[in-house]
Amino acid sequence: MSVTAPQGFEAAGVAVGLKSTGKPDVAVVVNRGPLKIGAAVFTSNRAKANPILWSQQAIQDGGVEAIVLNSGGANCFTGAFGFQTTHMTAEHLAGLLDVSSGDIQVCSTGLIGTGDEVFRQKVLDGTTAAVAALDANGGDAAALAIMTTDSRPKTATVHGDGWTIGGMAKGAGMLAPGLATMLVVLTTDAVLTAEEADAHLRAATRVSFDRLDSDGCMSTNDQVTLMVSGASGVTPETTAFRAALIEVCTDLAVQLQSDAEGANHDIAIEVVHAASEDDAVEVGRSVARNNLFKAAIFGNDPNWGRVLAAIGTTTAPFDPYAVDVDMNGVRVCSNGGPDQPRELVDLTPRKTHVRIDLKEGEASATIYTNDLTHDYVHENSAYSS
Amino acid sequence: MSVTAPQGFEAAGVAVGLKSTGKPDVAVVVNRGPLKIGAAVFTSNRAKANPILWSQQAIQDGGVEAIVLNSGGANCFTGAFGFQTTHMTAEHLAGLLDVSSGDIQVCSTGLIGTGDEVFRQKVLDGTTAAVAALDANGGDAAALAIMTTDSRPKTATVHGDGWTIGGMAKGAGMLAPGLATMLVVLTTDAVLTAEEADAHLRAATRVSFDRLDSDGCMSTNDQVTLMVSGASGVTPETTAFRAALIEVCTDLAVQLQSDAEGANHDIAIEVVHAASEDDAVEVGRSVARNNLFKAAIFGNDPNWGRVLAAIGTTTAPFDPYAVDVDMNGVRVCSNGGPDQPRELVDLTPRKTHVRIDLKEGEASATIYTNDLTHDYVHENSAYSS
Numbered sequence: 001m002s003v004t005a006p007q008g009f010e011a012a013g014v015a016v017g018l019k020s021t022g023k024p025d026v027a028v029v030v031n032r033g034p035l036k037i038g039a040a041v042f043t044s045n046r047a048k049a050n051p052i053l054w055s056q057q058a059i060q061d062g063g064v065e066a067i068v069l070n071s072g073g074a075n076c077f078t079g080a081f082g083f084q085t086t087h088m089t090a091e092h093l094a095g096l097l098d099v100s101s102g103d104i105q106v107c108s109t110g111l112i113g114t115g116d117e118v119f120r121q122k123v124l125d126g127t128t129a130a131v132a133a134l135d136a137n138g139g140d141a142a143a144l145a146i147m148t149t150d151s152r153p154k155t156a157t158v159h160g161d162g163w164t165i166g167g168m169a170k171g172a173g174m175l176a177p178g179l180a181t182m183l184v185v186l187t188t189d190a191v192l193t194a195e196e197a198d199a200h201l202r203a204a205t206r207v208s209f210d211r212l213d214s215d216g217c218m219s220t221n222d223q224v225t226l227m228v229s230g231a232s233g234v235t236p237e238t239t240a241f242r243a244a245l246i247e248v249c250t251d252l253a254v255q256l257q258s259d260a261e262g263a264n265h266d267i268a269i270e271v272v273h274a275a276s277e278d279d280a281v282e283v284g285r286s287v288a289r290n291n292l293f294k295a296a297i298f299g300n301d302p303n304w305g306r307v308l309a310a311i312g313t314t315t316a317p318f319d320p321y322a323v324d325v326d327m328n329g330v331r332v333c334s335n336g337g338p339d340q341p342r343e344l345v346d347l348t349p350r351k352t353h354v355r356i357d358l359k360e361g362e363a364s365a366t367i368y369t370n371d372l373t374h375d376y377v378h379e380n381s382a383y384s385s
Numbered sequence: 386m387s388v389t390a391p392q393g394f395e396a397a398g399v400a401v402g403l404k405s406t407g408k409p410d411v412a413v414v415v416n417r418g419p420l421k422i423g424a425a426v427f428t429s430n431r432a433k434a435n436p437i438l439w440s441q442q443a444i445q446d447g448g449v450e451a452i453v454l455n456s457g458g459a460n461c462f463t464g465a466f467g468f469q470t471t472h473m474t475a476e477h478l479a480g481l482l483d484v485s486s487g488d489i490q491v492c493s494t495g496l497i498g499t500g501d502e503v504f505r506q507k508v509l510d511g512t513t514a515a516v517a518a519l520d521a522n523g524g525d526a527a528a529l530a531i532m533t534t535d536s537r538p539k540t541a542t543v544h545g546d547g548w549t550i551g552g553m554a555k556g557a558g559m560l561a562p563g564l565a566t567m568l569v570v571l572t573t574d575a576v577l578t579a580e581e582a583d584a585h586l587r588a589a590t591r592v593s594f595d596r597l598d599s600d601g602c603m604s605t606n607d608q609v610t611l612m613v614s615g616a617s618g619v620t621p622e623t624t625a626f627r628a629a630l631i632e633v634c635t636d637l638a639v640q641l642q643s644d645a646e647g648a649n650h651d652i653a654i655e656v657v658h659a660a661s662e663d664d665a666v667e668v669g670r671s672v673a674r675n676n677l678f679k680a681a682i683f684g685n686d687p688n689w690g691r692v693l694a695a696i697g698t699t700t701a702p703f704d705p706y707a708v709d710v711d712m713n714g715v716r717v718c719s720n721g722g723p724d725q726p727r728e729l730v731d732l733t734p735r736k737t738h739v740r741i742d743l744k745e746g747e748a749s750a751t752i753y754t755n756d757l758t759h760d761y762v763h764e765n766s767a768y769s770s
Contacts, residue, residue, distance in 0.1 A: 045694060045697040045698055046696075046697040046698070046699075046703075046705065047693045047694055047696060047697025047705040047721075048697070048705070074690070076690065076694075077690060077693055077705070077718065077721050077722055077723070078722060078723075079706065079720070079721065079722035082722075111690065112688075112690025112691070112693070112694065113689065113690045113718075113722075113723050220690075220693075220694050220697060291676070291757075291761075291765070292765050295761070295762050295765035295766045296765065296766060298762060298766045299765075299766025299767050301766065301767070303497075304498065305459070305461065305462060305496065305497025305498045305605075306497070308432045308462055308497070308605075309430060309432055309497065309605050311431075311432060312430040312431040312432025312433070312605060313430055313431070314431075318431075320431065320432040320433070320462070321464065333462070333498075335464070336432075336462050336464065337462055337463060337464040337467075337498075338462070338463075338498050372676075372762055372765075372766075373762060374759050374762050374763070376676075376680070376762075377680050377683060377757055377758060377759050377761075377762055378759070380676070380677050380680035380681065380684075380757075381680045381681060381683045381684025381686065381757075382684050382686070
């Protein structure tokens with residue numbers, strides 16, 4: 001049910017030919033209220049796509065009536081014409097719904113530099129068609145329409161005590177959040193204020209999407225939006241809602257990881273006993289971005305030397321001669337030296353666990369990444385041509 | 386002639402079985418004076434190999450009698466035993482040459498975590514054999530013995546006005562300098578003080594090896610050493626010597642780039658009109674480390690959107706809607722939007738030139754990198770296993 005699992009939402013996904021395959025490429029999610037509020041987090045890439053520039057402004061008052069998302073073109077680096085396209089899309093959807101364009105969020109995904117007149121007309125036509133197809137069970141159709149190189153749609157639902165959170169996500173490459181990554185729409189019928197929605201969303205993305213770093217490449221178009229209808233009439237217990245939102249976000253993040261372009265391994269890099277949580281994240285991310293480490297995992301090679309070499313490039317406090325490294329449960333490195341023979345490590349399963357013990361403090365964090373494979377290179381050497 | 390091109394040096398390279406292939410794996414370069422001075426720069430990776438820990442201490446007084454280098458094992462993360470091995474190697478070579486062990490530099494390269502008793506004995510035996518084979522024409526033999534995954538030895542020579550600089554280098558992976566990268570030995574018969582040698586070396590590496598970033602992975606063992614014999618008796622003109630040293634370093638850096646593991650393209654990323662040189666370097670390095678950009682070049686795809694997305698992750702001042710990007714001479718992006726059709730760009734030559742105009746100031750820098758290829762993944766997924 002995706003984003004229409006909670007009460008108060010309608011959605012649709014339609015095909016207008018933005019994708020050469022003819023698959024669905026425009027999605028609309030409408031908040032029927034009674035609350036029409038929301039929050040969003042955006043890519044921290046300073047090269048931001050036109051829809052990001054629009055949506056960042058539009059979300060500031062906390063009001064969200066609807067969101068329109070297209071695949072098949074990022075509308076990024078398309079100049080003033082591209083921003084006008086985003087603006088026209090918001091105005092067009094606002095007109096169809098008889099609401100203010102300032103309460104419309106716009107997201108685009110696909111090839112950077114795509115956003116000509118043909119693109120504009122298709123997005124506008126798709127918005128019209130999607131509004132005509134709006135359905136209280138349209139969440140799955142919307143999840144299909146936002147896919148790019150994804151092999152499958154990503155949706156998640158969690159039920160609370162009288163309220164529900166639903167979500168959909170897309171993303172298979174350029175997966176490295178600075179604040180948020182990929183396109184994600186979350187919906188809830190819980191009763192929240194705009195400030196509560198914002199706080200919950202930032203807290204949940206910080207420990208879910210922000211811990212995913214598939215390929216170190218931060219996108220220009222990433223946005224995670226939470227829409228609140230309040231249709232359940234239930235004001236949730238704060239801790240329970242926070243936990244449920246983290247559950248939905250983590251579920252979607254893991255789905256993104258397991259569908260990452262060309263990946264053979266889903267790698268969880270768990271950093272324990274760091275001096276601070278920031279240190280743990282920095283160490284995990286440094287390992288996650290090390291191509292030699294990532295290629296070694298592809299080759300089922302427990303090359304812990306590359307793990308330590310990557311830690312050495314961080315600013316985190318650590319003693320190279322105190323660090324322990326486990327791979328899939330085998331202690332391959334103790335106190336910065338060899339321990340168990342590498343032959344004992346079985347790296348054939350897709351799920352891979354690397355545990356790094358810095359022995360500096362009490363903080364920990366897990367970063368989720370993928371291996372570097374022939375298929376990753378193949379898919380990304382042929383994307384736009 | 387490599388490191389024996391200048392007067393006052395002898396060198397040798399021998400095979401002792403550190404490499405399973407039986408190829409040469411221990412090199413020694415001896416400074417016969419009359420000056421016995423030198424300077425060195427080291428990896429800024431905080432996880433430093435044992436030879437780095439030794440050599441950093443030994444170089445502090447500016448005295449260098451000889452350097453011993455082994456391939457076939459990095460002696461990194463091998464604990465106190467590994468440091469003892471380095472110490473014993475320095476003492477052993479010092480004894481053979483009847484000099485102080487404090488004037489011996491030691492370098493190791495190969496798999497991290499390799500440094501057991503067999504390794505130790507072979508390095509000591511190799512040192513003995515290399516000293517017995519020392520020759521005033523031994524530079525090329527030494528250049529062969531330091532190779533790991535290199536497909537060919539790297540040497541360079543520049544003649545000045547009465548003096549000469551020679552050099553050899555090895556390195557084909559983990560090529561991303563933080564201060565220096567790879568193993569490099571430079572020699573000169575010019576008359577320099579230790580302070581002059583140090584200043585020249587730092588200035589030259591800053592604009593040569595420090596601008597090479599093949600795969601973003603910083604090594605634990607990198608060292609660039611300059612040995613000064615003064616045997617020509619000529620005190621060089623400062624500017625001319627600096628320029629010649631930069632020429633030798635750049636020559637070796639380009640040789641390293643063109644032999645990078647699995648690479649199909651040698652990419653020069655030229656950043657112009659940056660607000661500062663640091664900004665230009667940061668922008669160039671960010672693009673050089675972007676896997677999506679690197680895979681696109683492998684696929685002969687002039688995907689300038691990935692260039693701009695990479696710039697957006699830096700802290701350098703720039704306006705995304707002012708940037709121009711040229712690829713192999715074709716202006717594919719003007720003022721942050723599409724310009725010439727991508728079909729006009731020919732990316733089939735190995736030499737690739739990307740020019741980024743930030744339009745912020747007068748500073749510029751060029752970063753040298755490689756593409757991300759199937760062969761890179763293949764070679765690095767099978768290195769240690």
